Amino acid sequence: MDNKTIAGIFDEIANILEIKGENRFKILAYSKAARIIEELGQDLADIYKKNPADLEKLPGIGKDLAQKIAELINTGSCAYHKQLLKGFPMGLLAMLKIRTMGPKKVKLFYNQLGIDSLPKLRQAAEEGKLQNLPRMGKKSEEEILRALDEIEKYSSRMPLVEALNIAPAIVDYMKKCESVKRVEYAGSARRKKETVGDIDILATGSSADKIIKFFIDYQEVANVIAHGDTKSSVILNTGVQVDLRVVPEKSFGAAFHYFTGSKDHNVALRQRAIDMGMKVNEYGLFKGKKQVAGKTESELYKALGLVYIPPELRENHGEIEAAEKKQLPHLVEMEDIKGDLHLHTNASDGSHPLEKVFKAYKKAGFKYIAITDHSPSVRVAGGMDSDGFKKQWKEIEKHNDENFRVLKGTECDILADGSLDLPDSLLKEMDIVIASVHSRFGMDEKEMTERVIKAIKNPLVNILGHPSARLIGQREPIALSFKKVFETAAKNKVALEINSQPSRMDLQDIYCKTAKEMGCVFAINNDMHLLDEMDNLQLGVSIARRGWLGKRDIVNTWSVEKLLEFFA
Numbered sequence: 127m128d129n130k131t132i133a134g135i136f137d138e139i140a141n142i143l144e145i146k147g148e149n150r151f152k153i154l155a156y157s158k159a160a161r162i163i164e165e166l167g168q169d170l171a172d173i174y175k176k177n178p179a180d181l182e183k184l185p186g187i188g189k190d191l192a193q194k195i196a197e198l199i200n201t202g203s204c205a206y207h208k209q210l211l212k213g214f215p216m217g218l219l220a221m222l223k224i225r226t227m228g229p230k231k232v233k234l235f236y237n238q239l240g241i242d243s244l245p246k247l248r249q250a251a252e253e254g255k256l257q258n259l260p261r262m263g264k265k266s267e268e269e270i271l272r273a274l275d276e277i278e279k280y281s282s283r284m285p286l287v288e289a290l291n292i293a294p295a296i297v298d299y300m301k302k303c304e305s306v307k308r309v310e311y312a313g314s315a316r317r318k319k320e321t322v323g324d325i326d327i328l329a330t331g332s333s334a335d336k337i338i339k340f341f342i343d344y345q346e347v348a349n350v351i352a353h354g355d356t357k358s359s360v361i362l363n364t365g366v367q368v369d370l371r372v373v374p375e376k377s378f379g380a381a382f383h384y385f386t387g388s389k390d391h392n393v394a395l396r397q398r399a400i401d402m403g404m405k406v407n408e409y410g411l412f413k414g415k416k417q418v419a420g421k422t423e424s425e426l427y428k429a430l431g432l433v434y435i436p437p438e439l440r441e442n443h444g445e446i447e448a449a450e451k452k453q454l455p456h457l458v459e460m461e462d463i464k465g466d467l468h469l470h471t472n473a474s475d476g477s478h479p480l481e482k483v484f485k486a487y488k489k490a491g492f493k494y495i496a497i498t499d500h501s502p503s504v505r506v507a508g509g510m511d512s513d514g515f516k517k518q519w520k521e522i523e524k525h526n527d528e529n530f531r532v533l534k535g536t537e538c539d540i541l542a543d544g545s546l547d548l549p550d551s552l553l554k555e556m557d558i559v560i561a562s563v564h565s566r567f568g569m570d571e572k573e574m575t576e577r578v579i580k581a582i583k584n585p586l587v588n589i590l591g592h593p594s595a596r597l598i599g600q601r602e603p604i605a606l607s608f609k610k611v612f613e614t615a616a617k618n619k620v621a622l623e624i625n626s627q628p629s630r631m632d633l634q635d636i637y638c639k640t641a642k643e644m645g646c647v648f649a650i651n652n653d654m655h656l657l658d659e660m661d662n663l664q665l666g667v668s669i670a671r672r673g674w675l676g677k678r679d680i681v682n683t684w685s686v687e688k689l690l691e692f693f694a
């Protein structure tokens with residue numbers, strides 16, 4: 127168990143104790159311990175393994191807490207925590223997750239108004255009942271409503287990463303059905319939208335009956351909500367809805383196209399067909415009663431005078447016009463990525479030593495990586511000072527060889543005034559400097575834009591890390607004038623990062639096309655902390671594709687020589 131999880135459990139204990147109105151010193155002991163553990167540069171599990179008695183020597187950790195840490199490390203849970211959770215309303219825990227709300231407010235609302243769930247909280251806020259409570263006001267009530275909106279916006283849709291786990295697994299399962307000839311997933315998952323509402327599966331084969339029966343027998347199905355002759359809808363154990371449609375083989379391409387969407391793309395294409403004296407629907411493209419296309423998507427597009435449009439572009443954002451003029455970009459592909467320029471090791475908040483990261487990337491066929499641990503002010507993430515980096519460089523040099531370059535880098539914090547968190551003399555020695563915002567997220571647009579632009583103008587900066595700093599479902603994007611940021615980045619040869627972490631997906635797809643038109647280049651980075659996360663890079667590639675980006679727009683598809691020359 128890692129420090130972050132242990133700190134999270136101690137925090138939860140402190141919160142529950144506070145809501146229950148327990149002894150103040152006990153509450154403080156847990157919350158203080160949580161802060162100390164979060165900022166500890168060392169793994170508790172390592173300390174414990176070396177010598178269990180050393181846990182007690184840590185500041186703020188007494189005998190009792192040391193025992194609970196040992197219990198968590200050994201068993202993965204803690205009896206005291208479990209006992210506290212028993213009978214504690216789950217709705218209060220959900221309320222604790224709301225940005226702007228801590229245990230004091232949860233307790234206040236619970237005691238004064240009996241609020242113990244998110245729906246009750248919303249109702250009270252909408253009726254204006256919260257604003258008159260002590261230490262509340264109209265503004266804090268509005269903030270709570272906004273936070274509730276955010277939670278609901280994201281919880282009804284799953285993140286792309288989840289859809290890309292679920293959909294291919296169902297397709298693989300359906301391929302085992304003897305009656306199935308072809309099966310694919312369509313909908314927003316195929317278009318790689320950053321969030322996905324439900325999963326749409328399309329199949330063709332000898333018996334619709336048998337195919338549907340096989341589908342509802344899938345082990346993950348919790349509920350069958352519709353069961354017809356050619357379609358069925360189910361809810362999986364995770365709460366995700368999956369729609370299956372069985373279509374005739376001669377219509378597969380038309381159906382695949384129709385159910386891939388987007389709806390706006392379909393509507394525009396239908397109009398185009400009408401203008402050409404034809405009709406298009408999920409069964410095919412028709413002239414009068416005669417089907418002229420529909421077995422494949424390509425033949426459908428061709429018959430409408432268009433080159434094939436990749437699913438990621440089908441949003442009616444100009445792709446049909448571009449396809450008509452044969453001016454669609456050749457979109458970047460996973461195979462084009464030669465290196466990864468944003469990686470953390472256990473020198474800061476990554477989980478693995480440099481050597482392990484280096485070996486994994488080399489084995490996966492990459493040509494180069496940049497090691498980019500945090501700078502000192504990001505203390506919770508184990509940020510390093512100059513000495514730490516210089517020590518790391520010695521190890522980096524050891525691994526460098528002709529076929530695989532390990533670049534010296536950092537993800538350097540952009541401080542509140544736009545200056546960087548490491549001395550120029552050190553940054554000058556680095557191959558790759560990413561500059562990112564990790565604090566003071568609430569600045570207004572003018573101040574925040576100036577802060578970020580100052581960092582971009584610094585000649586030592588190469589990449590602007592996760593430009594909007596949003597965390598999906600947890601933190602809204604910072605207030606930035608993207609136009610000014612893109613303009614300055616293009617002028618100063620600073621690449622915009624497309625960060626592949628599922629909770630970030632930042633720069634967002636909707637900004638890529640504009641930024642490219644303004645002359646920007648991009649770096650599709652993993653921002654990996656755990657080797658398990660290596661595959662996330664495909665999420666970054668999806669964002670780039672949805673943003674109309676080609677290979678040449680992405681600096682880490684270039685050779686390491688070209689890359690270093692560009693940034694020089």
Ligand code: DGT
Binds near residue numbers: 323387
């Ligand atoms: P989602 O599930 O909300 O993330 O988004 P989609 O795009 O997967 O939408 P969904 O599941 O409602 O429907 C799948 C596709 O079916 C959609 O992308 C386009 C097509 N479709 C659905 N309803 C209509 C419609 O009323 N008109 C047209 N032209 N196409 C539709």
Ligand code: CA
Binds near residue numbers: 313323324
């Ligand atoms: Ca869908």
Ligand code: CA
Binds near residue numbers: 313324325326369
């Ligand atoms: Ca659907």
Ligand code: ZN
Binds near residue numbers: 537592
């Ligand atoms: Zn970062």
